[in-house]
Amino acid sequence: MSKLHVTILKRLGWALVVLFGLSVIIFSLMRIIPGDPARLALGPTVPEEIVEQYRERMHYNDPLPMQYYYWISGVVKGDLGASTVTHRSVTRDFAEFLPATLELVIWAGIPPIFFALLLGVLGAMYNNRWPDYIIRFSSYIIIATPAFVWAVLFLLIFGYWFPILPSIGGRISMGYSVPPVTGLMVLDALIDGQPAAAWDAFLHLLLPSLALALGHTMQEARLTRSYMLENAGKDYITMITSQGVPREVINRQFLLKPSVIPTVSIMGLDIAAIFGNAFLVETIFNWPGISRYAMNAILGKDINAVCGVVLLLGVIFILTNLLVDIVVIMLDPRMRQSRSK
Amino acid sequence: MEALKRNWLKFSESKISVIGLVIVSAFLLLAIFGKYMVPYPEHIGSYVDFANAGLAPSSKHLCGTDLMGRDIFSRIIGSFRNTLLMGVIVLCISAPVGFIVGVIAGYNKGKLIDTVLMRITDIFLAIPPLVLALAIASVLEPNLTNSMLAITVMWWPWYARLSYGVTSSLRSENYIIYAELVGAKLPHIIFKEILPNCLSAVLTKMTLDMGYVIIMGATLSYAGLGEQAPKPALGSMISSGVKYMPGQWWLTIFPAIAIILIVLGFNLLGDGISNMLGTEEN
Numbered sequence: 066m067s068k069l070h071v072t073i074l075k076r077l078g079w080a081l082v083v084l085f086g087l088s089v090i091i092f093s094l095m096r097i098i099p100g101d102p103a104r105l106a107l108g109p110t111v112p113e114e115i116v117e118q119y120r121e122r123m124h125y126n127d128p129l130p131m132q133y134y135y136w137i138s139g140v141v142k143g144d145l146g147a148s149t150v151t152h153r154s155v156t157r158d159f160a161e162f163l164p165a166t167l168e169l170v171i172w173a174g175i176p177p178i179f180f181a182l183l184l185g186v187l188g189a190m191y192n193n194r195w196p197d198y199i200i201r202f203s204s205y206i207i208i209a210t211p212a213f214v215w216a217v218l219f220l221l222i223f224g225y226w227f228p229i230l231p232s233i234g235g236r237i238s239m240g241y242s243v244p245p246v247t248g249l250m251v252l253d254a255l256i257d258g259q260p261a262a263a264w265d266a267f268l269h270l271l272l273p274s275l276a277l278a279l280g281h282t283m284q285e286a287r288l289t290r291s292y293m294l295e296n297a298g299k300d301y302i303t304m305i306t307s308q309g310v311p312r313e314v315i316n317r318q319f320l321l322k323p324s325v326i327p328t329v330s331i332m333g334l335d336i337a338a339i340f341g342n343a344f345l346v347e348t349i350f351n352w353p354g355i356s357r358y359a360m361n362a363i364l365g366k367d368i369n370a371v372c373g374v375v376l377l378l379g380v381i382f383i384l385t386n387l388l389v390d391i392v393v394i395m396l397d398p399r400m401r402q403s404r405s406k
Numbered sequence: 407m408e409a410l411k412r413n414w415l416k417f418s419e420s421k422i423s424v425i426g427l428v429i430v431s432a433f434l435l436l437a438i439f440g441k442y443m444v445p446y447p448e449h450i451g452s453y454v455d456f457a458n459a460g461l462a463p464s465s466k467h468l469c470g471t472d473l474m475g476r477d478i479f480s481r482i483i484g485s486f487r488n489t490l491l492m493g494v495i496v497l498c499i500s501a502p503v504g505f506i507v508g509v510i511a512g513y514n515k516g517k518l519i520d521t522v523l524m525r526i527t528d529i530f531l532a533i534p535p536l537v538l539a540l541a542i543a544s545v546l547e548p549n550l551t552n553s554m555l556a557i558t559v560m561w562w563p564w565y566a567r568l569s570y571g572v573t574s575s576l577r578s579e580n581y582i583i584y585a586e587l588v589g590a591k592l593p594h595i596i597f598k599e600i601l602p603n604c605l606s607a608v609l610t611k612m613t614l615d616m617g618y619v620i621i622m623g624a625t626l627s628y629a630g631l632g633e634q635a636p637k638p639a640l641g642s643m644i645s646s647g648v649k650y651m652p653g654q655w656w657l658t659i660f661p662a663i664a665i666i667l668i669v670l671g672f673n674l675l676g677d678g679i680s681n682m683l684g685t686e687e688n
Contacts (some may be wrong), residue, residue: 086529097545209670211621213628214662217648225652341536345628363540375541379533
């Protein structure tokens with residue numbers, strides 16, 4: 066086994082520890098709630114004997130560590146309990162609503178990275194000249210605007226004033242029917258050989274994913290710019306410059322990679338922010354995703370559903386970060402060495 | 407005095423941070439004295455005047471009126487106090503808590519307590535903050551205090567990470583080792599030796615974070631989990647206006663502009679301070 070494998074296995078181990086901790090926090094959250102969970106689930110009119118039977122069946126009379134054990138062994142098998150509002154299995158609801166959210170988050174999270182890197186590199190190349198000023202000035206304004214405000218502004222501008230893009234029509238226009246394969250609408254339409262439907266689904270994605278993407282894109286652009294400038298002042302760059310290596314070659318081969326690595330490593334954290342913001346953006350654009358489902362669960366105090374969502378998002382977030390870590394280790398030879406000692 | 411002047415020169419080098427300072431000062435002033443300065447102070451609350459409901463912006467009502475006939479400009483200014491309180495309280499609790507956790511872990515680097523504390527920190531960092539804040543705020547009663555509590559729970563790990571980094575690099579400095587040799591107690595080392603060295607990094611982060619906390623608070627309030635009606639809050643003003651777009655666009659646009667300006671002000675100021683103190687972002 067190479068050092069790289071050991072490093073990755075270690076990361077995997079930590080991810081499991083973090084997951085365990087997350088599950089404990091969520092379990093405690095479920096138990097903080099004032100009121101009797103059995104009574105809440107069955108409603109006020111059910112007689113006490115039945116509530117007592119339910120309590121016994123759900124292990125609510127056992128000590129807390131045992132309750133945690135029963136709960137977590139269900140979760141591992143994919144059983145998150147039933148929603149106390151819809152009485153449907155929370156896991157089944159997830160299967161229905163998660164793909165729409167994943168599609169949104171993927172579009173909001175991944176393509177903008179390239180714009181972020183491009184803007185960052187441009188800003189560094191034209192440091193303190195007008196392209197840099199424009200990028201910096203707009204990034205200040207864009208970062209200061211919360212995602213939900215972007216969503217509202219887009220809705221006002223493109224939904225009402227200049228209705229050129231679909232804004233509150235869900236994932237695809239009426240009239241198209243796309244058989245679900247992956248659950249990602251654009252991809253499914255392409256698999257089914259319907260380019261027009263794929264384009265339509267893409268247009269539906271545009272505004273909500275842009276509302277989610279703007280803030281973190283500009284944040285990453287700023288980071289890339291500052292790392293580019295910081296690295297440009299380092300000795301090794303001065304040395305290669307003095308040897309007469311052309312500027313473009315230096316930028317491309319010696320400056321870009323070390324400057325991009327720190328940006329990539331914070332992207333995992335940005336994913337968390339995108340998921341969080343998706344909660345409101347989905348509600349605003351009427352997007353049929355998990356966040357809208359969770360939002361309703363939160364307002365309806367549907368505790369199994371709420372905890373399921375938090376757990377699910379935590380798992381997705383931990384996995385994304387694991388993936389990002391591995392990418393960074395692959396990109397950065399220094400990480401490989403120092404981490405495997 | 408000399409040092410103050412030098413710092414000011416360094417700070418004002420960038421015009422953009424001076425703009426930030428101006429915006430933040432205006433915001434602080436309005437948050438404290440705004441109640442006595444607005445044209446319609448009684449509109450900051452449960453006031454009803456249906457004859458003047460839904461008026462477009464005019465010289466009489468700069469930002470128009472809402473569906474109860476209340477002056478939106480007065481309500482925006484009236485919400486500043488809670489916006490400010492949100493930022494100050496969240497940061498003044500989460501920064502010290504995070505600092506203590508980070509310092510204890512960093513000072514005992516490599517020991518069991520370091521691993522335990524920093525793993526707990528990692529777990530909190532692993533949950534999308536807004537999601538847990540929403541979950542906490544929903545389990546408890548939706549109000550301003552609980553939304554502050556929810557954000558605080560999500561915020562301290564960042565300060566733990568920051569002071570952990572600073573402490574573990576200071577750990578092997580000679581003056582810390584000498585302090586240990588002469589038998590200094592742990593509180594002395596933490597507060598007299600390490601704290602002064604962390605302070606500029608922590609303070610810079612607090613100014614930079616102010617904007618983010620305000621965004622988070624506005625987001626919770628938009629979701630209906632912050633300050634409840636009839637008291638004004640920027641987020642809830644926007645969410646109640648969305649239903650009346652595009653006809654009554656002023657219901658949403660002006661509170662949105664207010665949020666953007668406030669956050670922009672704190673971000674510019676934070677950047678200025680971090681340049682002045684020479685602390686790196688991230």
